[in-house]
Amino acid sequence: MRALIIEPSPTYQRILSRMLDTYDFDMTFVDSATAGFRAMREHHHQFVCVAMYLPDLTGIEFCQHIRQGSINNEVPIFIVTSESNPELLSSALTAGATDIIRKDDLPRLEEALHTLIPLGPFRYNISGKALYLEDSLTVANATDAKLKRLGLQMDHAFSIAEAHHLLQHNKYELIMTDIVLQANETGIDFIKQLRSETRFQQTPILAVTSLESINRRIQALQSGANDYISKPVLDEELFARINNLISSNRLVEQLTRERQRLLELATKDHLTGLYNRHFMGEVAKRRFAEAYRNHLPLSVLVIDIDHFKQINDQYGHQTGDNVLKCLAEALRQQFNDDDYVARFGGEEFVVLLNQTELEPARHKAALLCQTLQQLKPENIITTVSVGAASLNPAQQEYFDEVFARADKALYQAKQNGRNQVVALVE
Numbered sequence: 001m002r003a004l005i006i007e008p009s010p011t012y013q014r015i016l017s018r019m020l021d022t023y024d025f026d027m028t029f030v031d032s033a034t035a036g037f038r039a040m041r042e043h044h045h046q047f048v049c050v051a052m053y054l055p056d057l058t059g060i061e062f063c064q065h066i067r068q069g070s071i072n073n074e075v076p077i078f079i080v081t082s083e084s085n086p087e088l089l090s091s092a093l094t095a096g097a098t099d100i101i102r103k104d105d106l107p108r109l110e111e112a113l114h115t116l117i118p119l120g121p122f123r124y125n126i127s128g129k130a131l132y133l134e135d136s137l138t139v140a141n142a143t144d145a146k147l148k149r150l151g152l153q154m155d156h157a158f159s160i161a162e163a164h165h166l167l168q169h170n171k172y173e174l175i176m177t178d179i180v181l182q183a184n185e186t187g188i189d190f191i192k193q194l195r196s197e198t199r200f201q202q203t204p205i206l207a208v209t210s211l212e213s214i215n216r217r218i219q220a221l222q223s224g225a226n227d228y229i230s231k232p233v234l235d236e237e238l239f240a241r242i243n244n245l246i247s248s249n250r251l252v253e254q255l256t257r258e259r260q261r262l263l264e265l266a267t268k269d270h271l272t273g274l275y276n277r278h279f280m281g282e283v284a285k286r287r288f289a290e291a292y293r294n295h296l297p298l299s300v301l302v303i304d305i306d307h308f309k310q311i312n313d314q315y316g317h318q319t320g321d322n323v324l325k326c327l328a329e330a331l332r333q334q335f336n337d338d339d340y341v342a343r344f345g346g347e348e349f350v351v352l353l354n355q356t357e358l359e360p361a362r363h364k365a366a367l368l369c370q371t372l373q374q375l376k377p378e379n380i381i382t383t384v385s386v387g388a389a390s391l392n393p394a395q396q397e398y399f400d401e402v403f404a405r406a407d408k409a410l411y412q413a414k415q416n417g418r419n420q421v422v423a424l425v426e
């Protein structure tokens with residue numbers, strides 16, 4: 001952040017320097033209007049303090065020159081003066097001074113800065129990249145300079161094809177597009193194309209339109225632009241609109257992530273990442289109603305690790321946890337995406353086998369027993385017992401009933417010596 005202080009008095013230069021030091025400004029001190037103009041041509045300053053009486057001009061004349069010129073003509077200018085003549089002070093404001101700060105009331109400058117800082121681009125916490133589709137290099141370069149001040153890097157595309165090419169290789173926080181382009185292309189087409197792709201549905205799009213074309217602006221918004229800005233573009237308006245777009249999008253992204261995290265917490269078992277018992281219950285309700293309604297087969301496997309207590313006792317709880325995680329991963333890989341695998345608690349897992357009759361379910365479970373026996377998680381031979389049961393198409397059965405039958409089958413598998421499958425019809 002740069003500040004320009006035009007003050008002929010070394011004493012006041014020192015006072016202002018001390019005061020502004022806390023703001024981390026890059027301060028330039030000069031003692032005449034001529035040197036002030038030169039400094040403004042050399043660098044972009046975020047605000048200017050100018051004394052009322054300078055060796056070459058008055059502060060009021062300095063203001064007039066800046067406001068009527070083309071270099072940083074919207075910069076906030078504070079006239080710092082001991083002058084109390086109301087007419088003179090009023091003419092300073094008319095000339096374009098942002099505010100008058102009396103030298104016996106310098107803390108007011110700090111207050112003014114506090115209200116000013118929210119207006120400047122430096123208050124925006126923006127970073128990342130923007131893409132600008134614009135067929136004029138001059139306009140693109142000018143915009144690039146503005147976006148840099150805001151903290152955004154800009155890639156420029158002359159055509160829609162070029163923009164798509166850049167989009168394939170870069171991630172953009174913001175896409176800006178001019179509406180009228182060359183070769184019969186329009187920004188409206190580009191916006192529509194972007195919005196038809198899932199990955200760009202959330203990306204903020206800012207349309208740049210000419211001031212008079214109200215229809216174009218409406219069309220841009222209807223096509224999916226989030227906002228528009230009219231040419232000639234005012235810096236502060238551009239900064240504010242870009243900031244709004246990017247920060248709202250970040251908020252949406254943050255909420256989506258948070259929602260996803262809460263969903264995971266509510267539906268997943270934290271140790272294995274498999275679905276938890278609660279979620280399985282909810283899914284099972286829907287699956288059973290659907291299967292019954294459409295006369296589709298549905299099976300349930302209840303899987304329990306054999307002698308898991310011994311593993312814990314012999315190798316410790318942490319090793320026991322690792323065995324659970326390893327078996328859970330194997331279960332996840334063993335079944336289709338359409339089958340739900342859940343950790344029901346402790347060392348017990350449940351699988352909902354979609355559109356599967358009892359015999360294929362039993363067969364899958366037998367293969368699973370073999371696979372897990374060979375897995376040797378943590379170098380420990382681990383086996384499982386499995387109970388299988390299926391929805392009886394003759395009766396309207398619910399998950400609880402089929403689960404109870406599979407659990408009974410599991411009990412029999414344990415009784416029969418473990419490491420085996422028992423399937424129960426009734």
Ligand SMILES: Nc1nc2c(ncn2[C@@H]2O[C@H](COP(=O)(O)OP(=O)(O)OP(=O)(O)O)[C@@H](O)[C@H]2O)c(=O)[nH]1
Pocket residue numbers: 271304305306307308309310312316317318319320321324345346347414418
């Ligand atoms: N490491 C670990 N152990 C668990 C966890 N949840 C439950 N257990 C242990 O799992 C063991 C289950 O023991 P039991 O119900 O007696 O069953 P088992 O030793 O597998 O014997 P069978 O089922 O009859 O073959 C207990 O020692 C529990 O402490 C867990 O999250 N991590």
